[in-house]
Amino acid sequence: MNDDTPELPNTTRRRALMLGAVGAAAVVSIPPALASTAASISTCEIPVPDSGRAGSYIAADGTVVPAGTRGAFAPPGRPFKGEEVKTALAGGQLPGTNYEQSRAYTNYIRRLQSGTSGFTCFASLQMPRG
Incomplete structure (x- = not known):
């Protein structure tokens, strides 16, 4: 051997x-x-709307419209935390909002695009967890 x-x-x-x-x-x-x-x-935080459009209102479909637009909602008093948004996207409601406001704000958040304040936070909510 x-x-x-x-x-x-x-x-x-x-x-x-x-x-x-x-x-x-x-x-x-x-x-x-x-x-x-x-x-x-x-x-992480998601401002509604982003700082570039501060003072604008949010329409029911999530689009940003001029302040005072009939049927649109004034921005919330603070940005939403990622966990709050995650809960709302799963069928819950954003804190400090009624049903219609929460729906409009979540529609806005769903429309966020790269380069918009809050987009990275929203994108991280979409990532599957292992």
Whole structure:
């Protein structure tokens, strides 16, 4: 037999242990990343409307209209937290609003586009969680 034969099982075992250690480190690092994402979702904010259109009203379909437009809603007094929006998008209601206001504001949020204040927060709400 070859001199390498006795070392083969030890080498294989060592490699398996090293791979297991690497795999365990990867598993341990995933939950903190998810926790960080969850924390950022609950603390991120979505202004309605964005600061570039502050003072404008929100129509029932979520479009931004001039202040005082009949049937439109004045902006809320503060930005909504990501967790509040997540709840509203799942069928709940935004805090401090009635049904119609909440629906108009969530329609506005659904229309957010890249580059608009609050878009990154809204996009993170759409990401599936593992």
